[in-house]
Amino acid sequence: MKHFYWALPAALLLPACVTINIYFPAAAAEKAADRIIDDVWQLQDKKAAPAAPAGETPAVQPAP
Amino acid sequence: MKNIIIVFSLMMSMLLSLSAAHAAADIEINTPAISAIKGSMQSRHAQLAPFYSSGAVGFSRDGLVAVRDAAAVPLAQRQALNNLVAAENKDRNALYAEIANGNQHPEWEPEIRATFAKRWADKAQGGWWVQDGSGWVKK
């Protein structure tokens, strides 16, 4: 009997893993779909493209 | 000893579910695979758009495109149209699977497909054809 103790956590974990029921993020999926569709159909072309965010300027800084 | 193991497993399972639920808050679409598919669909769109307008191709309920009225296209172009539709559907199927896989939830593929089907139809231009429960409808 003692030999099978190791299997207990596994046996408990297994159903725990399987029954994890994550709700489908419908709103996020819809937003993601819209972004892809806009890209594929190039629906944003007519609007002015937003200015690219100012990137960090690579620089060598003095050592502390 | 037995109790400790049980408590431990319960804690583990709670932890697992928590972390998994947390990860589900957003949908990741910026993977190279998705970008590649998106790029391929983007470049195909210019070829497909005239067929959407003429009604030759419509948006089906399963998130794909379908030849709705081949007669709107000259005979010489029909196979090109078939190939275009087949290539687009291959990309679309791959896209839905990639989004599901990229978010570590392959089982979400049907929901993602359904979401896309709805959004393709909602965003379709006036004059394009979409398939609803009863059949083809011109927007």
Next chain:
Amino acid sequence: MITRRDVPDLRITVGYWRASRRLTQLIFFIGMTWFIGMVWSPSLAMAASTLTIEADSVEAEGWQAKAVKVVLAPAQRPALALNSQIKVAKAPAWGSLHAECGQVKLPAGRGKWSCQQGLVTADRIRLPFNFTLDTAPVAGQPSLRLDLHVQDAQFSDAAGLHAAEKLHARAEVQARQQGGRWLWNAGLAWSGGELFWQPLYLQGQGQALKAAGTWDAQALQLDRAELLLPGVATVHASGKWSVPERQWQSLHVNVPEFDLAKAYPALLKPMVEQSALGHVEMAGNIALKADWQAGQLQAFKLRLRDVDMEDEQHRFAFYKLNADIPWDYEQPQPVQLDFAGGHLLKVPLAASHLQAEVNRYALTAPELRLNILDGALVLSDVSAAMLGGQWYWHLRANLTPLDMPALSTALGWPRMAGKVAASIPMVTYNAGTLTTDGVLGFNLFDGSISVNNLGMQTPLGSSPRLHADIEMRNLDLGHLTRTFSFGAIEGKLDGDIQHLELQNWQPVAFDAVLKSSPGRYPRKISQRAVENISALGGAGAAAAIQRSVLRFFDQFNYEKLGLSCRLHADVCTMDGVAEAPQGYVIVKGSGIPAITVMGYNRQVGWSELVSRIRRVTESNVKPVIQ
């Protein structure tokens, strides 16, 4: 004297008529009504101005008709008209069928029947025709001569996938009965119009079919048939069609010469459009013989003569390809293929000769040697099989030493010195997934690179994936930095890239550590390399040295250097060879002047890092030093 006007029209009405067989019965039905009209009309014409036959409903296996009305009025136009509602078994709704003859000529006894200015219309069908049937016996034997012209015809199925427009064609059939069977010969000439029979699109430009044989209730014997495709090929065929089994009991097809440049775009491309051969430019000749038995392909023999093929996407090309590809369902056949040159994914291929054995749907070869530049890729113990439309194969691969300068130039890479060699113990491909067992070894940059656990999914698909673990040992840094114009560093480099994952050939995740190899060897780093490493760090990375000192020395000694990057979710988490108060050490100096390059930013966006590497290695633009 009775004039026609005075006589009431004759009307025959059938309530319900049931036929037990299929299409032949439709023809029989139409023929019967026609026959009645024709046989009776000379006498009737004297008595009645029109003959009308009506049936409420006609039913047969496979189709049904209702409201059938046939009107024969020889003096009028049309002389014969048939109107009906018709429904084929699979069709969802009733459609209307109309057939007419503008003029009919009727037989006096057994003679010539003709229908001029005929027209058949139905949903999506418009078939104008002229038709002559001569049933006069020849030498006392029953015989038939049929001549059918179709002009400007069009038809289409509901989906538009089988359709024709402006079709002009002529069919001639001659048959005579002899000893209980019919001897026939037929000709079909297609002079104009276009036809789409998914996936083929053809234009009528003089294609012609000539055939002859015998026919009885059991079989249609095709003694010889010749299909002429002008400028492309002539197809010869013979065989036997079993009437009760409705299939080719035997069929033999022979195409002695097929001009690929003309045949590929029209005939072959549509068939293979979705495969790797779907977008290729082809030239050369092929010959094909094929045999079917009981409806199943039994054997074929395909010969390629001086075929050139070039993929439009430049993925592969073969020149002067010659091949003998026999196949037999019953016994293994040897396959031979050789070509004068080409390329595969930009890797140049030299003249090669390949031999394999094909056994039904499997292919085996003890060795396939693909000559590449001055070396070769040798595939051994090759075994491949096609199951359910998917390929499965496994092989061992050996790359004999290749001249790296020539290879890197051919691949469009920076010119690399040295030689490359590799051995792959086992490659397995299972329906889209490629895995390797054992270690792939490369010898590059005077060191060794080994790749473990290499796997690929859908390598030729739209979103290929790759995963691998890579181990690099004792790479010569001088060699490496010159190749990628990074600024000179002398020394040796070890690298470990664990859990590398590529999607569409772009990295999405890895755990990489690059650091100086252990051991004794000269370690020097140039001023430019220091600046470049600093630039890689971006804001927050810094060279912990005095500006003035940098100006005086061209190169510095170092004790060790290293950088690690763990890529996850598009962010690279960086570290160096040692910890420092607010950051990490990338280059640890030694001697005088000592130079230490520090990194402070531990989280760097991957795309930002890639663009920095590109700036540094490609444009040679010096980083801004404030």
